[in-house]
Amino acid sequence: MDIEGDGKVQPLKLCFKVVLSKLQFYLLSAWFTLCLLITPIVALSAPIALTTGDNFPPFTGLTLPRGGMATSLVLEAFESSGYLPSIKWLP
Secondary structure, X not given: OOOOOOOOXXXXXXXXXXXXXXXXXXXXXXXXXXXXXXXXXOOOOEEEEEEEEOOEOOOEOOOOHHHOHHHHXXXXXXXXXXXXXXXXXXX
16 A cells, blocks of 8 residues: 555645745744844943042052052953043042
């Protein structure tokens, strides 16, 4: 007995092919739509003004490299977060 020649099996097989091809089309369409809609989020560099005092060595100081340990740590934290920090020295 040949399965391909049976009249009852052929329409069912054809129905599955149609359903699977439509499902494949819709899934592929949804995938491309999502790829087009999802864009990478780019962090913009935002300027930020920071203030600190002088004469607190080794933490802050005008004569210390990069403004001292604490100032350097704060600058690095803001720079790695996408900010452009600037330091204003106050008495």
